[in-house]
Amino acid sequence: METATKNEALDSPTFSPSMAYKREGNYIPRIAAVHDLCGYGKCSLGIAIPVLSAAGCDVCPVPTGVFSSHTAFPGWYMYDITEALPEYLEAWSKIDVQIDAVYSGFLGAPEHVDRIKELYERYPKALRVVDPVMADHGKVYPTYTPELCQAMADLASNADILTPNLTEASIILGCEWPGTDITDAQAAEMVNGLLSLGAKSVVLKGIQREGENIIRNFVGVQGGAINEVANEYLPYMLHGTGDLYCSCLMAAIMAGRGLEEAAGFAGDFVHDAMLVSAQQPNFLERGVSFEPLLGRVCDLLK
Numbered sequence: 480m481e482t483a484t485k486n487e488a489l490d491s492p493t494f495s496p497s498m499a500y501k502r503e504g505n506y507i508p509r510i511a512a513v514h515d516l517c518g519y520g521k522c523s524l525g526i527a528i529p530v531l532s533a534a535g536c537d538v539c540p541v542p543t544g545v546f547s548s549h550t551a552f553p554g555w556y557m558y559d560i561t562e563a564l565p566e567y568l569e570a571w572s573k574i575d576v577q578i579d580a581v582y583s584g585f586l587g588a589p590e591h592v593d594r595i596k597e598l599y600e601r602y603p604k605a606l607r608v609v610d611p612v613m614a615d616h617g618k619v620y621p622t623y624t625p626e627l628c629q630a631m632a633d634l635a636s637n638a639d640i641l642t643p644n645l646t647e648a649s650i651i652l653g654c655e656w657p658g659t660d661i662t663d664a665q666a667a668e669m670v671n672g673l674l675s676l677g678a679k680s681v682v683l684k685g686i687q688r689e690g691e692n693i694i695r696n697f698v699g700v701q702g703g704a705i706n707e708v709a710n711e712y713l714p715y716m717l718h719g720t721g722d723l724y725c726s727c728l729m730a731a732i733m734a735g736r737g738l739e740e741a742a743g744f745a746g747d748f749v750h751d752a753m754l755v756s757a758q759q760p761n762f763l764e765r766g767v768s769f770e771p772l773l774g775r776v777c778d779l780l781k
Contacts, residue, residue: 514542582729666683
């Protein structure tokens with residue numbers, strides 16, 4: 480059997496939207512996934528681990544907290560592991576863990592941003608994917624303080640790939656949430672604003688205009704055009720679709736796809752997963768069901 484050799488990660492300063500990660504041979508890329516772990520309600524590590532594993536990646540979890548369920552349920556419980564994370568990551572350094580990408584999502588404290596920045600310093604060539612999970616529909620999640628929102632905005636400026644929804648983009652930009660019914664010009668202005676803060680590429684998610692059955696995502700890169708990737712809008716909301724979108728986007732990226740193609744793959748996958756979900760009992764409560772579709776992620780490697 481041929482021995483795997485490590486891919487040469489693309490340096491952050493030379494980020495290329497046509498090939499954000501160079502996948503070659505039988506090397507399995509290793510991803511530090513900085514997310515919470517949720518017992519019930521599909522989200523975070525419960526999505527990132529299976530999706531990225533199906534894309535032939537070695538997912539190394541960095542859990543920011545352990546939740547009994549996602550926070551839309553009443554009476555949720557969270558175990559805070561913030562104080563343990565420095566020793567957790569220091570133990571990695573002692574055994575020379577090598578990382579090809581750092582993928583962050585929901586965070587529980589400003590200190591978690593500090594840990595991610597330490598990962599950036601330790602692995603300067605690792606791809607930086609930031610899904611700034613902190614708000615939706617004009618409202619900040621109940622666990623997010625103003626200090627944490629500011630820390631997340633700071634982290635966003637260091638991203639190679641940044642994937643906010645409209646509410647999160649508004650927080651990062653320090654502007655009012657415009658609602659989802661915005662024009663192409665307004666969407667482009669927001670994408671350009673995020674790029675001007677330092678993100679190398681942006682996928683602005685979830686624009687659904689009044690009276691339309693289309694949901695749009697806008698993809699932009701520094702110095703390049705802004706392109707729209709659209710899907711059919713389904714008239715129900717499911718928890719975890721944002722995490723699924725970004726995990727699928729990253730799966731395609733780590734399989735060597737370009738950013739716009741990856742955004743198309745992620746949009747199609749989430750759309751079809753929502754159709755699968757609607758066939759399950761109590762589907763609005765249990766979250767997005769994607770498991771029967773994971774073969775499509777495996778096919779990215781063909």
